[in-house]
Amino acid sequence: MTGTTTTPTTTPPGGAAAGTPRAGGGVNARALRVGLRRGWTEYVHLVKDRRELITNLVGSVGVFALLILWIGDGPVEGTGVSRATFMTVGFLAFTVFSNGLMALPMALTNDREDGTLLRLRTLPGGITAYLTGRAVTFLCQTVVQGALILATGVVVGGVGLPRDWLTLAWVLLLGTVAVVPLGAAIGCLLPNPKTAAGVVGLPMMILMVTSGVMLPVTFMPEPVQWVSQAFPLYWQGLGLRAAFMPDGMLAAEIGGDWRLPWVAVALGAWAVAGMLLAPGLVRRVTRRESGSRLAERRPAAQAA
Numbered sequence: 001m002t003g004t005t006t007t008p009t010t011t012p013p014g015g016a017a018a019g020t021p022r023a024g025g026g027v028n029a030r031a032l033r034v035g036l037r038r039g040w041t042e043y044v045h046l047v048k049d050r051r052e053l054i055t056n057l058v059g060s061v062g063v064f065a066l067l068i069l070w071i072g073d074g075p076v077e078g079t080g081v082s083r084a085t086f087m088t089v090g091f092l093a094f095t096v097f098s099n100g101l102m103a104l105p106m107a108l109t110n111d112r113e114d115g116t117l118l119r120l121r122t123l124p125g126g127i128t129a130y131l132t133g134r135a136v137t138f139l140c141q142t143v144v145q146g147a148l149i150l151a152t153g154v155v156v157g158g159v160g161l162p163r164d165w166l167t168l169a170w171v172l173l174l175g176t177v178a179v180v181p182l183g184a185a186i187g188c189l190l191p192n193p194k195t196a197a198g199v200v201g202l203p204m205m206i207l208m209v210t211s212g213v214m215l216p217v218t219f220m221p222e223p224v225q226w227v228s229q230a231f232p233l234y235w236q237g238l239g240l241r242a243a244f245m246p247d248g249m250l251a252a253e254i255g256g257d258w259r260l261p262w263v264a265v266a267l268g269a270w271a272v273a274g275m276l277l278a279p280g281l282v283r284r285v286t287r288r289e290s291g292s293r294l295a296e297r298r299p300a301a302q303a304a
Contacts, residue, residue, distance in 0.1 A: 032132050035135075039140070043136070043141065073158060086215075090213035097233045099141055100179025103183075104179075104183035105184075108188065127283055131180075131282065134180065134184065138176065160244075164242065167242055167243040175267055179274070182232075211237060212237050219252075235262070236267065
């Protein structure tokens with residue numbers, strides 16, 4: 001009679017079984033799949049929210065259309081490119097930047113306040129799934145808002161379609177990947193949702209003015225040009241201008257060149273830095289959260 005031999009399960013020093021992701025962290029295929037589904041489901045929910053849809057339409061399209069009508073279609077000095085075209089490309093860049101560095105931090109602080117981040121501690125790969133889901137949601141929002149902005153520019157401002165769709169695609173994608181982890185890291189550092197807009201809003205407005213998305217960066221003093229190149233908004237805008245604008249616009253660019261390899265390097269470096277920084281900060285926030293702290297904050301949130 002032959003007996004059955006049972007092979008004991010080896011448990012690594014961390015305490016989890018081999019092949020099982022630790023709760024809250026770890027990059028693995030299952031967490032990524034969960035994050036993709038979560039992000040798409042959340043976006044569909046936003047689209048079905050009539051109030052949210054109207055806000056996006058009025059905020060991203062209505063204001064932009066009024067700006068185009070206000071600035072007119074005259075050329076940017078020394079370039080032969082219309083101001084409406086320059087403004088359209090600038091708004092596309094700023095849409096990515098603001099979604100990642102303003103909307104996302106506010107969403108993360110809200111998730112921290114309502115206990116969503118606290119629940120991540122009990123889920124294998126929870127942090128990875130959460131950040132992936134947020135990235136997918138904001139990528140969908142960016143694509144839709146970008147399409148609406150481009151359509152508005154074409155219809156209202158007579159803006160031409162991109163001359164390089166491939167460059168448009170990879171710059172938008174890499175720009176989103178660059179700012180979403182960074183936005184998550186910023187959200188971990190904000191004290192509460194009420195202060196989020198005030199803390200993030202002013203620096204974003206300053207960067208919008210100085211980074212060449214509203215007017216050519218070469219119109220700025222040279223020290224401002226150097227500082228603007230330290231941030232992803234400048235490189236996002238430069239890559240999008242390369243996708244849309246003729247080479248005549250190079251007269252208003254630093255060095256007279258689109259510098260697309262440097263666009264990829266700069267946005268890629270920000271993406272890597274954010275991916276290294278954000279998971280650790282989110283884990284730190286979840287470790288500091290507890291049921292008692294959540295209960296203490298709830299009366300104040302209800303009163304507000």
